[in-house]
Every structure is written in structure tokens, then in C-alpha cells.
Amino acid sequence: MPKALKRFLLPAVILALGLAGLYVITLVYAMGESLLAAVMLATLACFVWIYTTQKAYVYRYLFPGIGAALIFVVFPMLYTVRIGFTNYSSKNLLNFKRATQYLLEETYRADGSTFNSEVVPDGGKWRIRLEDADSGAAFLTGAVALEPTEQTVTLQAAPTSTPVPDGAMSLRDLIERQDALKNLVVVMPSGTHVRMTGLHEFAPQRLQYTRNPDGSLTNNQDQSVLRPNFKTGFYETADGEQVQPGFQVDIGWQNYTQIFTDASLREPFGRIFLWTVVFSALSVLFCTSLGMVLAVLLSWDSLRFKGLYRLLLFLPYAIPSFISILVFKGLFNQNTGEINLVLHGLFGLSPTWFSDPFLARTMLLIVNTWLGFPYMMVVCMGLIKAIPNDLYEASAVAGAGPITNFFRITMPLVIRPLTPLLIASFAFNFNNLVLVNLLTGGLPDFLNTSVPAGTTDLLATYTYRIAFQDSGQKFGLAAAISTVVFLMVAAIALIQIRATRISQDDKG
Amino acid sequence: MAIVIDKSQRWRIFAAHAFLIVLCAIVIFPLLMVVSISLRPGNFAAGSLIPKSISLDHWRFALGLPVTGPDGRVTQPDLPVLLWLWNSVKVATLSATVAVLLSTTAAYAFARLKFARKKAALTGLMLMQMFPTVLALVAIHSIFSRIGHAFPAIGVNSHWSLVLAYSGGIALHIWIIKGFYESIPPEIEEAATVDGATPWQAFWRVLLPMALPILMVVFLLAFIGAVNEYPVASILLHSQDRLTMAVGAKQFLYAQHYLWGDFAAAAILSGLPVSVVFILAQRWMISGLTSGANKG
Numbered sequence: 133m134p135k136a137l138k139r140f141l142l143p144a145v146i147l148a149l150g151l152a153g154l155y156v157i158t159l160v161y162a163m164g165e166s167l168l169a170a171v172m173l174a175t176l177a178c179f180v181w182i183y184t185t186q187k188a189y190v191y192r193y194l195f196p197g198i199g200a201a202l203i204f205v206v207f208p209m210l211y212t213v214r215i216g217f218t219n220y221s222s223k224n225l226l227n228f229k230r231a232t233q234y235l236l237e238e239t240y241r242a243d244g245s246t247f248n249s250e251v252v253p254d255g256g257k258w259r260i261r262l263e264d265a266d267s268g269a270a271f272l273t274g275a276v277a278l279e280p281t282e283q284t285v286t287l288q289a290a291p292t293s294t295p296v297p298d299g300a301m302s303l304r305d306l307i308e309r310q311d312a313l314k315n316l317v318v319v320m321p322s323g324t325h326v327r328m329t330g331l332h333e334f335a336p337q338r339l340q341y342t343r344n345p346d347g348s349l350t351n352n353q354d355q356s357v358l359r360p361n362f363k364t365g366f367y368e369t370a371d372g373e374q375v376q377p378g379f380q381v382d383i384g385w386q387n388y389t390q391i392f393t394d395a396s397l398r399e400p401f402g403r404i405f406l407w408t409v410v411f412s413a414l415s416v417l418f419c420t421s422l423g424m425v426l427a428v429l430l431s432w433d434s435l436r437f438k439g440l441y442r443l444l445l446f447l448p449y450a451i452p453s454f455i456s457i458l459v460f461k462g463l464f465n466q467n468t469g470e471i472n473l474v475l476h477g478l479f480g481l482s483p484t485w486f487s488d489p490f491l492a493r494t495m496l497l498i499v500n501t502w503l504g505f506p507y508m509m510v511v512c513m514g515l516i517k518a519i520p521n522d523l524y525e526a527s528a529v530a531g532a533g534p535i536t537n538f539f540r541i542t543m544p545l546v547i548r549p550l551t552p553l554l555i556a557s558f559a560f561n562f563n564n565l566v567l568v569n570l571l572t573g574g575l576p577d578f579l580n581t582s583v584p585a586g587t588t589d590l591l592a593t594y595t596y597r598i599a600f601q602d603s604g605q606k607f608g609l610a611a612a613i614s615t616v617v618f619l620m621v622a623a624i625a626l627i628q629i630r631a632t633r634i635s636q637d638d639k640g
Numbered sequence: 641m642a643i644v645i646d647k648s649q650r651w652r653i654f655a656a657h658a659f660l661i662v663l664c665a666i667v668i669f670p671l672l673m674v675v676s677i678s679l680r681p682g683n684f685a686a687g688s689l690i691p692k693s694i695s696l697d698h699w700r701f702a703l704g705l706p707v708t709g710p711d712g713r714v715t716q717p718d719l720p721v722l723l724w725l726w727n728s729v730k731v732a733t734l735s736a737t738v739a740v741l742l743s744t745t746a747a748y749a750f751a752r753l754k755f756a757r758k759k760a761a762l763t764g765l766m767l768m769q770m771f772p773t774v775l776a777l778v779a780i781h782s783i784f785s786r787i788g789h790a791f792p793a794i795g796v797n798s799h800w801s802l803v804l805a806y807s808g809g810i811a812l813h814i815w816i817i818k819g820f821y822e823s824i825p826p827e828i829e830e831a832a833t834v835d836g837a838t839p840w841q842a843f844w845r846v847l848l849p850m851a852l853p854i855l856m857v858v859f860l861l862a863f864i865g866a867v868n869e870y871p872v873a874s875i876l877l878h879s880q881d882r883l884t885m886a887v888g889a890k891q892f893l894y895a896q897h898y899l900w901g902d903f904a905a906a907a908i909l910s911g912l913p914v915s916v917v918f919i920l921a922q923r924w925m926i927s928g929l930t931s932g933a934n935k936g
Contacts, residue, residue, distance in 0.1 A: 159790070160790045163789060163790050165786055165789055165790050167786070168786050168787060168790060189839070190749055190753045190754075190755040191749075191755075193745040193746060193748050193749035193753065193843075194745075194746050194749045194750075194755075194761075196741070196742045196745060196746070197742040197743055197745065197746030197810055197814060198746060198761070200738075200742055200807040200808045200810065201765070201768060201808045201809075201810060201811065202808075203808065204780075204804060204805055204806075204807055204808030204809075205768055205771075205773070205776075205808035205809060206768060206808075207779075207783075208773075208776035208779040208780050208783060209771060209775070209776050209779070211776075211779035211782070211783065212775065212776050212778055212779040214779075215778055215779060215782065220782070426660075426663070429656050429659070429660060432656065434649065434653055435653060435656055435657075437657075441660050441664060443919075444664045444667060444668060445660075445663065445664060445667060446919070447667060447668070447671065447915070448667060450915040450918040450919050450922075451671075451911055451914075451915045452864075452867065452868045452886070452910075452911055452914050452915070453868060454868060454870050454885075454886045454889055454890075455889065455907045455910065455911040456670070458889055458890060458892070458893060458903065458907065459670050459673075459674055459904075459907060460670065461893055462677075462893060462900050462903065462904075463670055463673065465900075468898075468900065470673050470677075502666075502667070502670075534652065556770075559770065559772075560772075563772040563774045563775065565774045565870075565871050566870045566871065569870075569871075569874075570870070570890055592772075592774045592775065595775075595777075595778075596774075596777065596871070599777065599778045599781070600777070600781070600874075600875055607778045607781075607782065610778050611778045611779065614775045614776070614777075614778060617775055618771065618775055621770065621771055621772070621775070622771075624770075625767065625770040625771075628770070
């Protein structure tokens with residue numbers, strides 16, 4: 133490549149990308165997504181600055197990766213906190229501008245005669261033939277292409293005396309082109325506007341609401357006035373009746389006061405929190421003890437077939453967890469599951485794994501131990517390898533047995549460097565959504581709760597259910613709960629960092 | 641080895657073997673069961689571990705082939721297993737590529753270049769990793785539905801939205817690659833710089849070719865991570881033909897529509913390759929990291 137070309141190529145590309153970016157951002161802003169546009173503008177500005185300034189050379193390497201991490205990891209977390217202070221939900225889904233837009237597009241059927249309609253061909257285009265249902269007077273509009281479009285198309289109608297020609301549009305085609313037909317406005321010779329109201333019917337239609345200069349909406353049908361209420365996020369009539377759709381507004385700490393004071397929410401929250409802690413702690417305990425015992429056994433020199441055992445015992449870690457969890461869901465099935473078949477055959481038992489809270493929790497712990505012990509096993513094996521052999525030689529001289537060795541030498545030396553991993557594992561299980569969501573779905577549910585809450589729900593799955601399953605997609609409430617969990621995770625992270633520092637100090 | 645050998649040694653070895661064999665049996669029982677179930681006729685049939693009669697209907701279902709029922713009716717499978725697998729592979733390949741591209745340059749800056757607050761940035765990355773995505777699902781859903789208003793192609797229910805959502809989770813990858821770069825002596829690049837190479841050329845022409853093994857490992861880790869990812873995929877994908885295997889698989893086990901046998905076949909079909917790759921990558925990763933250290 134010639135040097136001159138090379139010198140100008142990079143700035144030219146950046147300039148082109150920058151201009152294209154600005155154009156797209158303008159489009160996004162015009163669509164009313166100002167937050168998205170702002171984020172994009174900030175990203176673009178960073179991009180242009182970093183790739184044109186020599187001083188920012190280092191950031192050319194960092195920008196793509198760190199940028200992605202900031203936009204798709206850090207920003208969503210901050211945005212979660214933000215949503216926690218709003219009433220965002222399936223009832224208050226749209227922003228104010230879009231909700232207003234929606235209401236302004238509502239129509240109602242006005243007084244006046246209706247017309248029977250036929251869509252008749254004319255060359256490659258179509259005309260609408262309208263016949264007054266009462267007087268029988270016929271009208272024909274100008275030709276129209278009936279291409280799918282978002283905009284309203286206005287047509288002028290004129291009186292006609294010709295009967296309906298052959299080849300009028302069939303019902304099937306009418307249904308297919310309904311969207312285009314619905315966007316037609318036909319102006320009758322008398323000056324009234326009619327629109328499509330049925331597949332074979334046009335009638336006068338008027339917009340339901342007119343916007344007043346002060347932001348209120350007047351109902352054209354009964355002259356009542358709607359005012360937006362920015363406390364509740366709805367347009368309301370004079371006597372406080374709410375009109376759908378609502379819009380998003382800030383509601384301050386309301387979600388939080390609801391979590392901590394509303395009894396029907398506070399009680400399940402407390403119980404779920406308790407179970408989350410118990411579940412995480414027991415999971416760590418079971419996985420670690422089993423993993424450590426296995427690691428000790430598999431580090432034993434006199435034992436044969438260690439490689440084979442290791443490979444087999446490692447399998448649960450290698451299999452995608454969504455598959456093994458669903459396999460267990462089938463195996464634990466009350467009636468057809470293989471586990472109950474075995475239990476029934478051996479002991480005559482058939483436990484109701486999915487409908488009894490205690491058994492459901494036990495099942496979660498069994499499955500989670502099955503999934504989690506191989507990791508602890510592998511980690512412990514690495515740590516045991518690092519223990520100097522002379523310690524065991526010395527204890528052998530002193531006549532100590534394997535049990536003493538384990539509790540006096542192996543465990544104390546392994547547990548110190550293991551602590552940060554144990555805390556990390558606790559934090560992981562604290563938010564183990566995949567296991568609970570796929571195995572029990574949080575069921576069986578508590579009774580008497582305003583929002584469905586399950587006896588096996590963790591805080592993470594509880595929020596997931598509030599936001600994305602039953603109960604009307606209460607995103608705001610879910611985000612508030614997530615924020616509370618964020619604080620808990622932050623506390624765990626702090627403890628973990630301290631533990632890491634301590635175990636590193638030990639080494640160094 | 642100076643472990644004292646006494647008479648109880650043989651008994652202990654025997655006990656250890658017994659314990660390990662029982663445990664291996666517990667680990668393997670579900671896996672063998674799944675194989676057996678996938679070969680049994682019918683979705684509710686109970687039976688022993690070794691099926692009495694073998695039927696390939698479940699495998700035909702998983703592969704999308706028409707199945708002839710006991711009454712002679714031919715039915716088309718109603719769950720597109722192969723399509724879901726393809727979606728998983730597609731999303732995972734794209735996001736693993738993005739992850740490698742983004743993390744390899746960032747890791748270079750952290751390993752070789754000097755800049756202000758490098759340590760703080762590294763700690764920040766580590767901290768970020770501690771907060772699970774699960775807690776930000778509401779925001780992620782809201783962000784992508786907003787993006788979708790402006791650009792439907794990367795909004796909710798698109799595969800690109802998943803690739804973008806996964807592209808931020810590269811902290812661990814940066815750490816791994818950074819560790820590898822640091823094991824390569826900087827003198828090699830310095831020699832190139834003396835010969836007139838820019839930092840970019842030193843990175844692109846000298847360091848990167850040496851780092852290929854670790855990039856493969858990171859690619860595989862990111863690939864497996866994306867195939868196995870469930871929470872984000874479950875909120876971003878809706879329509880049946882867009883789902884990844886991780887989201888689609890649970891549809892086999894709805895109480896009203898219980899396809900236990902078909903699930904078993906689909907589970908083996910999708911789980912086996914991933915598990916094999918994982919076991920291989922695990923070994924390779926350790927050897928890849930140590931071979932890097934040996935070079936230094």
C-alpha cells in the first residue's frame with residue numbers, strides 16, 4: 133500500500149464511520165429513544181476521540197473490550213437500579229410519548245350512514261366501490277395500489293351509476309390486504325370521511341381524542357377530559373378512572389417500601405431469603421466435603437485405576453447443566469420417574485418430590501451436589517498436590533493414621549487457599565437460577581401471597597418469576613428486589629476479596 | 641514414598657474402591673438411564689436399564705424425521721431439535737469469535753502497555769465478574785426491547801441480541817489471555833520494535849501468532865459457555881424457530897406434553913458433543929498454559 137494512502141486511510145474510515153454513526157443516532161433520537169441515542173452518542177464520541185488522538189493510543193486496544201463490558205454488563209446493572217424506582221410493568225409498559233400517541237390514534241364509529249364496499253380491479257390497481265346502505269346510492273374512488281404501508285392514504289369518491297364489475301376482490305385477498313385497506317380514508321362528495329370498519333363495510337370514523345394545549349385529552353365522543361397523572365402513570369378522568377395503556381413514571385421508593393412493609397410480600401421475601409442462604413450454604417458444604425474426600429482418595433498412591441475414576445467422576449461437570457438438570461427432572465418424576473421406580477421396588481416408597489416442599493428442597497440439594505462436587509474435587513486435588521510430602525513422612529514416624537493425617541495436615545492446609553473459592557461457590561449458588569428454574573420452577577408455591585412465591589424459589593428465581601412469568605410482568609418491583617440482592621452480592625464479594633488477600637498473604 | 645504399610649492397608653484400599661465404585665455408579669446411573677430411555681418405545685414406558693425391545697422412534701424424532709405411531713399414523717415431530725441445535729451453534733460461534741476479538745486486544749494492553757489506573761481497571765474487571773447477569777435480566781430485556789424499536793434486527797427475539805449481550809462477559813477471557821502474554825518474554829517484541837515495528841505490528845505480527853493456542857482455548861470456553869447459557873437466552877428469545885437448545889429443551893418435559901423418550905434422544909444428541917469438547921479442552925487448556933510458560 134502506498135504510504136500516502138495508508139496515512140489517510142485510517143482517518144477516512146473513522147470519519148466515514150463517525151458520520152454514519154451520527155446519522156443513525158439522529159434516526160434513533162427521532163424515534164423517541166433518547167436514552168439509547170445518548171448511550172450511542174457517548175460511545176461514538178469515545179470511538180472517534182480514541183482512534184484519532186495519539187495520546188489515547190493505549191485505549192485503542194482497550195476500547196472494544198472494555199466498551200462492550202461497560203455497555204452490556206455495567207450499564208444493565210445501573211439500569212436495573214434505575215428501573216427499581218419506576219412503575220415499569222406490563223400495565224405501564226410504554227413511555228409517556230408512546231402512550232399518548234397510542235390514545236391519539238384510537239378511533240370510534242361516528243354517526244352517519246354506513247356503506248357496503250367492494251374492492252374492484254382497475255388495471256394493476258384497485259378502486260373502492262361504496263354503496264350507501266340506506267339509500268343505495270353508489271360511489272367509486274380513485275385508483276390505489278394497496279401496497280402495504282404505514283401511512284394513511286386519502287382517496288376522493290365520486291358518484292357512479294355502473295353496477296359492481298366482475299373480479300371484485302375475494303374475501304381471502306381482502307383479509308390479506310386488510311392492513312393497507314385499514315389505512316385508507318375515503319372523502320365522500322358530502323365531505324364526510326369514512327374508513328374501513330368491516331371486510332365489506334366502510335363507515336364514518338373519528339379520532340377518539342384531541343390533544344389540548346395544556347396536555348390534557350378531550351374525548352370527542354362525550355367531551356370528557358383526560359389528564360395525565362404522573363404519580364400513577366395513567367391518563368385519568370375527572371373522577372380518577374384510569375385509562376389503558378399506562379406509561380412509565382418514577383414512583384420513588386414505593387417498590388422498596390412494598391417489599392419491606394407490605395405483609396403479603398415481606399413474608400415470602402423473608403422466607404425465600406432464608407432458603408436462599410440455607411441452600412447456598414448446604415450446597416457448598418455437601419459439594420466441598422464430597423469433593424475433598426474424593427480428592428484425598430484419588431491422591432492416594434497405593435490406589436489403582438485413579439485415572440478412570442477421575443474421568444468418570446468428572447463427567448457431571450462436563451455435561452451441559454441444562455441437560456443434566458432436565459434429565460433429573462424426568463428421573464425424579466413422581467409417577468414415571470426411574471428413581472421412584474427403584475425406591476418403590478426396594479422399599480415400597482414413592483416420595484412426592486415435586487409437591488412436598490421438604491422433598492423438593494432435598495431433591496434440589498441432591499441434584500446440586502451431583503452437579504457441583506467434581507469442580508471441588510479437581511480443585512482440591514490440585515491443592516493436595518502442593519502439600520509437601522515430608523509432612524506425611526513426619527506424621528508416619530509419629531505413628532499417625534490416615535484419619536489423623538486428614539484432619540491434622542490435609543484439611544487445614546487445603547481449607548485456607550480454598551476459602552475464596554468456597555465464597556465464590558456460595559455466591560454462585562445464591563443466584564443459581566438455572567437449577568431451580570429448570571428443575572422445580574420454584575414450585576410448590578406458598579399460599580396467601582399477593583405475588584406467586586415458591587417454597588423452593590431462590591431470590592433470583594423469585595425476581596425472574598415476577599418479571600417474566602405469571603403475575604403481570606412487574607419489572608419495576610423485580611428490579612427493586614434485584615437491587616437488594618445486588619447489595620447482598622456486593623457484601624459477599626467484599627468478604628471474598630478479603631479472603632483472597634489473606635490466602636495470598638499466606639502463600640507469599 | 642514413605643507411607644507406612646500395615647495390615648489394615650489392604651482393607652482400606654478395598655473400602656476405597658468400594659466407595660469409589662458406588663459413587664461412580666451414582667454418577668453414571670442417570671447417564672446410562674438416558675441412553676436406555678432413548679431406545680425404549682413410547683414416552684411413558686418404564687423398564688429395566690437394558691431395554692427389552694429397541695425402538696429408534698425417539699432418535700427419528702430428535703433428527704426431525706417423521707415417526708410412525710403404534711396405530712399406524714405418521715406424525716411429524718413438533719419440536720425442531722436440529723434447528724435449535726443449529727441456532728445454538730450459530731450464536732455460540734458468533735459470540736465466541738466476538739469474545740476472542742475483544743479480549744485479545746484488551747489483554748495485550750493489560751499485559752504490555754503502560755497506562756494510568758491499570759490496576760484499578762483490572763480490579764474493576766474482577767469485581768464485574770462477581771455480579772451475576774441473572775440480576776440484571778430485567779434491564780437487559782428492557783434495553784434490547786428498546787433497541788428493537790429502532791433496529792428490529794438486533795432487538796428482542798434476534799440472535800444478534802444474544803451475541804451482543806454475551807459480548808460483555810469477557811473479564812475471565814482477558815485474565816486468561818493476559819496471563820499467557822505475560823509468560824512470553826517481552827524481548828521478542830522489543831527486538832521487532834528495534835527493527836522499526838509499531839506497537840500494533842509487534843502485537844499483530846509477533847505476539848499474536850505465538851498466542852494462537854490460548855486463543856483457541858478461549859474460543860472453546862466462550863463457545864461452550866454460550867451453548868450452555870440459559871437465563872439471558874430464555875428472556876431474549878421467544879419464537880419457537882429462534883430458540884437455542886438450552887431454552888428449547890425444557891419444552892419436552894411440560895406436564896401436559898411429556899416427551900421423556902424424545903427428550904432423552906435430543907439430550908444425547910446435543911449434550912454428547914459439548915461434553916466431549918469440554919473434556920478435551922480441559923486437558924488442552926492445561927497443556928496450552930504450561931507450553932506457554934515453558935517458552936518463557
